[in-house]
Amino acid sequence: MKFALVGVGGAGGRIVDRLHEEEAATGRSFSNGSLLAFDTDRSAFEGMDHIPLDRHILVGDTHPDIRGEGVDGDIELAVSVAREDRNELHREFDKLKLHELDAVVLVGGLAGGTGGGLGAVILESLQTLTDIPVYAIGVLPDGGEPDQHIVNAAESLQSFVRLADSVILFDNDAWHDSADTLETAYDSLNDGLAQRVSAMLGLNELADADIAENTLDSSDLIKTLDSGGISVIGQATVELEDSGFFDRIVSLFRNGDETEDDGTTTTLAMRTQDLVQEATTRNLTTPCEMSSTDRGLLLVSGPAEEISRKGFESGRYWLEQESDAAEVFAGDEPRPNGSTVTASVLLSNVTEIPRVDRLKERAVEAKQTSTSKHQPQD
Structure with a gap:
């Protein structure tokens, strides 16, 4: 499956840059260099090491209110500038060769003026230019960020x-360790997101993978995301020599009960099933209520001899029951020389997301506070 990756704003550009790096590092080739990075601030391009210079697109550089220095969080200004430059944006899309792709993925930080404002206009434009799916990856701000970021994120x-045809949501607040400043945590946050997204976008794209017993293809991913709304991705990995990690997972999901081990088969089955549960209950890009899921997709990757068929089927059955999804697609990805076993889970059209509810509530409160401050006093 071939995707174009379009980064918008500082966060979006950094994440696309990291995703392209992940392609090379893992051998999952899903973009083939179909990349674009848009920004209103020319300095944002300085940190991009893997997106070619001719794919750096500065928007509004001649606009009197911007001149290449950004929109300072002003979504309305970003939208206005983007619409003025819509013809120029369309010419840049020609570099993507949309007719050769399966889908486009736009990535943007929802708290920023450029990511949210310019990102929305680009989504709108892409939908008029192509019939292939146009997905988005949206990054929610940390809870400690200013009210204006929260308002921007709710609107964006x-x-x-x-x-978008579906929005994969990543919540910085859920993943940010408060011991670190948000600025110092960006790299690790982007790493976690890139690993999860690349596993989904790179289905069956591993160069060294063997033939799977249960193969997932691009149509399965598109069917999963076809239900629209908000989607989340979960992932859990075990190092094959790290028995301590496996023991911790078992203790989490067996409630302290002793499990009779009748040999390697039972051990592998437990590990495979518990990795699925770990990915779905503790490691989602945005925590959500599983039972509000419309569709799901499960991928288990690792050496074939380390993936239990019984555990795989048990994990799939558990996911179907807990998510109450109308349909769950599932497959394996044998890696003969792999040193890990990884379960990756995609939940689509999730409707019960506490973080989104809190974001909307805070945005309303922030707007009310701002309005009261600007009202004339008697």
Whole structure:
């Protein structure tokens, strides 16, 4: 499956840069260099090491209110500038060769003016230019960020969900360790997101993978995301020599009960099933209520002899029951020389997401506070 990756704003550009790096590191080739990075601030391109210079697109560089220095969090300004430059944007899309792709993935930080405002206009434009799916990856701000970022994120999320065929959501607040500043945590946050997204976009793209017993293909991914709305991705990995990690997982899901081990077969089955549960209950890009899922997709990757067929089927059955999804696609990805076993899970059209509810509530409160401050006093 071949995707174009379009980064918008500082966060979106950094994540696309990291995704392209992940392609090379893992051998999952899913973009074939179909990359673009848009920004209103020329300095944002300085940190991009893997996106070619001719794919760096500065928007609004001649606009009197921007001149290449960004929109300072102003979504309305970003939208206005993007619409003025819409013809120029369309010419840049020619570099993507949309007719050769299966889908486009736009990535943007929802708290920023450029990511949210310019990102929405680009989504709108892409939907008019191509019949292939146009997905979005939206990054929610940390809870400690200013009110304006929260308001931007709430408005941008609404626009992204309306314009994209599906929005994969990543919540910085859920993943940010408060011991680190958000700025120092960006690399690790982007790493976690890139690993999860590349596993899904790179289905069956591993150069050294063997033939799977249960193969997933691009149509399965598209069918999963076809239900629209908000999607989340979970992932859990065990190092094959790290028995301590496996023991911790078992203790989490067996409630301290002793499990009779009748040999390697039972051990592998437990590990495979518990990795699926770990990925879905503790490691989602945005925590959500599983039972509000419309469709799901499960991929288990690792050496064939380390993936239990019984554990795989048990994990799939558990996912079907807990998510109450109408359909769950599942497959394996044998890697003969792999040193890990990884379970990756995609939940689509999830409707119960506490973080989104809190974001909307805080955005309303922030707007009310701002309005009261600007009202004339008697």
